[in-house]
Every structure is written in structure tokens, then in C-alpha cells.
Amino acid sequence: MSPAASxxxxxxxxxxxxxxxxxxxILNATPDSFYRHDxxxxxxxxxxxxxxxxxxxxxxxxxxxxxxxxxPVDEKEEMLRLREALAxxxxxxxxxxxxxxxxxxDVAKMCVEEFGVQMVNDISGGDLDSNMxxxxxxxGVPYVLTHGGSLGEEAPxxxxxRDLGTKVEKLHDxxxxxxxxxxxxxxxxxLEQNYIIxxxxxxxxxLHAPLLVxxxxxxxxxxxxxxxxxxxxxxxxxxxxxxxxxxxxxxxxHEVKEAMECIKIIEKVKGxxxxxxxxxxx
Numbered sequence: 001m002s003p004a005a006s007x008x009x010x011x012x013x014x015x016x017x018x019x020x021x022x023x024x025x026i027l028n029a030t031p032d033s034f035y036r037h038d039x040x041x042x043x044x045x046x047x048x049x050x051x052x053x054x055x056x057x058x059x060x061x062x063x064x065x066x067x068x069x070x071x072p073v074d075e076k077e078e079m080l081r082l083r084e085a086l087a088x089x090x091x092x093x094x095x096x097x098x099x100x101x102x103x104x105x106d107v108a109k110m111c112v113e114e115f116g117v118q119m120v121n122d123i124s125g126g127d128l129d130s131n132m133x134x135x136x137x138x139x140g141v142p143y144v145l146t147h148g149g150s151l152g153e154e155a156p157x158x159x160x161x162r163d164l165g166t167k168v169e170k171l172h173d174x175x176x177x178x179x180x181x182x183x184x185x186x187x188x189x190x191l192e193q194n195y196i197i198x199x200x201x202x203x204x205x206x207l208h209a210p211l212l213v214x215x216x217x218x219x220x221x222x223x224x225x226x227x228x229x230x231x232x233x234x235x236x237x238x239x240x241x242x243x244x245x246x247x248x249x250x251x252x253x254h255e256v257k258e259a260m261e262c263i264k265i266i267e268k269v270k271g272x273x274x275x276x277x278x279x280x281x282x
Contacts, residue, residue, distance in 0.1 A: 005205060005208070005247075006018075006019055007209075007210045007249060009142045009178040009180070009210065010142065010177070010178055011097050011118040011119065011141075011142060012097070012116065012118045016057070016097070018210050018249040018250070020263070020267060020272070021244055021248060021249055021250065021251065021263050021266075021267075022057040022058065022249070022250055022251075022263075023055060023056045023057060023058075023250070023251050023253055023256050023259045023260055023263070024056065024057070024058040024059075024060045024099065024121075024212070024250050024251065024252040024253070025051035025052075025054075025056035025058070025059050025060065025253060025254075025256045026060050026062070026101075026216065026252060026253065026254050027044065027047055027048065027051070027059055027060065027061045027062070027085070027089070028062055028063075028065070029044065029061060029062065029063045029081045029082065029084070029085035030062065030063055030064065030065045030081070041084070041088045044085050044088040044089065044092075045088050045089075045091075045092045048088070048089050048092045048093055048096070049092060049093075050256075051256045052093055052096060054256035054257040054260060055256055055257070055260040056256045057097060058097045058098070058099050058119065058250070059089060059093075059096055059097070059098050059099065060098075060099040060100075060101050060121055060252060061082065061085055061086060061089060061098060061099070061100055061101065061117075062100070062101030062102065062121075063077075063078050063081035063082045063085060063101075063102075064078045064081075064101075064102065064103075064104075075104055075106065075107060078102065078104065078107055079107055079110055082100065082102075082107065082110070082111060083110075083114070083115075086098070086100075086111060086114075086115040086117070087115070090115055090116070097118050097119070098115070098116075098117045098118060098119070099117065099118070099119035099120065099121045099144070100112075100117045100119070100120055100121065101121045101123070102120065102121075102122065103122050103123055103124040103128040103129055103132070104128075104129050104132075105129045105131040105132045105134075105135035105136075106131075106135075108120045108122075108132070108135060108136070108139065109135055109138075109139060112139045112141055113139075117141070118141055118142070119141055119142045119143070119144065120136060120139070120141055120142075120143050120144065121144040121146070121182075121252075122143065122144060122145070122146060123146045123148050123184070123187060124146070124148040125145050125146050125147055125148050125149070125163075125164075125167055125184070126145075126167060127148060127149065128148075133167075133170060133171055133174055133176065134174060136171070136174075136176050137171075137174040137175045137176050140177075141178075142178035142179070142180060143171065143176055143178065143179055143180065144180045144182050144212055145164065145167055145168065145171065145179050145180065145181055145182065145209075146182040146183075146184045146187065146214075147160055147163055147164055147182065147183055147184035147187065148184050148187040148188060149163065149184075149187070149188050150188035150189065151188070151189055151193050156189070156193045156196055156197065157196060157197060157200045157203060160183060160197060160204075161203065161204070161206060161207065164181055164183075164204075164207055165206075165207055168181070168207055168209060179209050180209060180210045180211070180212050180249075180250065181204055181207050181209045181210065181211050181212065182211075182212045182213070182214060182252075183197050183201065183204060183211075183213070185197065185198070185213070185214060185215050185218060185220060186215075186218040186219055186220055191219075191220055191223055191224060194218075194220040195220065195224075198215075198239065198242060198243070198246075201213075201242075201243065201246040201247075201248075202246045202247055204247075205247055210249040210250065211247060211248050211249050211250070212248070212249065212250040212251075212252055213239075213240070213243040213248040213250070213251055213252065214251075214252035214253075215236060215239045215240070215243070216232075216236050216251075216252065216253045216254045216255070217229045217230075217232040217233070217236055217254055218232070220239075221235035221236060221239065222235070233255060233258065236253070236254075236255070236258075237258055237259075237262055240253070240259055240262045241262055241266065244262065244263060244266040245266065251263070
């Protein structure tokens, strides 16, 4: 087992301890994503209640699909969808910790300023909007830095570390204090590279940042098994188990209940109580 370093992040003026791994529940306000919730306010409200009741600590709201083969909507449409979805989430759960899944700086700014979103999750790692890093520094919220690019055939893990390390340093220089690392499973990587990264994921701790893993129902599971995204829950749980044993701090998931059970069992195996994380006053 790989021990995870102790971290906390500042969310809305409170410190969130990551000593026990937590779950980020996915809420897709899009018509073309897995587990989509574009049917309207009722579905979004129900999904919000369900994820929080099952133990999600963070809700990750996205309105621009980035699945393979999809065409991103324009910024205006993304903002429209997010305003509608976040209004419902904030009415349903005003105290919830909410992350916005976007690669656009102006969209992130709108969500933080208008809806008090406490975190930005950028699948491009700042590559699709050159203003993202500076905007994050102005907003002062935690940032999920995802490796969204391709890797060479040789030494993919070493390249991953270099790429992320360079950006972490740049973000810190700009004043972004809370940077969370996401290796970017499935983004620009071959099936083999995804599993090489998972096999060696404990080296990500060299970046001295919390580690988020997002593998839920991704192609690295169903392509390997010859199944479909809908049949990938079991494979997702297997990879969650591996990730937790290698020191993951946050699991980004579609099925919160199953991920929480996985955390509870792994914490027991590690000899810990597996208690749900609590927010600490800063």
C-alpha cells in the first residue's frame, strides 16, 4: 500500500481535510454525457440529493461534454446550462461544496462569482484557455489540474510528472495555493499508457499535492474488457480500489454509494476507522 500524504484544501474559507479519501460526485448538465441530467430542474435536484445522501463531499457540475468524439458547445451555451443547473443545486443544497467542470476561464469566473462555486476542475490543465491560470489566481479557489495531453511511447510516467510539475510551479508562482493533481486517465492516452500510469501512480506524490482520480466508466475499462460504458461499474470499483491503495485522496465518480463503500473497506484494511471527512474551521 502507498500511504497518502496529509493535505487539506481551503473551500469557501474552511479547511477540508483529505486525511480520509473523499468522493466527488459527477453531475452532467449535458445531453450527450454518461449519466446525463439535462431533463430539467427536477432531475438535477434529485441527483443532488442522492449524491449528498450517499456521502459525496463535493458535487462536480459540468455543462460541456468532453467525452471522446464529442463537439464542445460554445461558451454562451455552456454558461446558460450552468446557470440553470447551479441555481437548482444551490437551492437544493446551499451549503454543499460545488466544483465546476470547465476549461474556460470566463465560465469559471461566472460560476465562482455568481454561485459561490468553491473549486474549478479543468480537464485541459490550462491548455485550452491561456487565461485560466491567472483567473484562478484572482478567484482564489482550489484548482484540479488535469493532464489532458498525449504522452510519448517511452517513459510516459516520467513525462506526466514533468508536464504536471511545470504547471504546478507556474500556478504556485501566480499565487494559486490549492492545486489538486489529476493524471488525466483517458485524455490523450493509449489504453496501455492508462494502465502504466495506474500501476505507477504512487510516484504522483512526488508533486506534493492532493491526488484526484477519475476513471469512472472510462474506455480504459470497457475497451479492455470488451464491454460497454454501462457495464463498467465493476471495473470502475476495481480501479478505485487500486487508486486508494496507491494513495488517492479524491475519487471523481458517477456512483457515489459504491465509491464510499470502497473507501470504507480500504480504510478498514489500512487499520483506520474510515470515518467520513469533516470540515475544519480555518
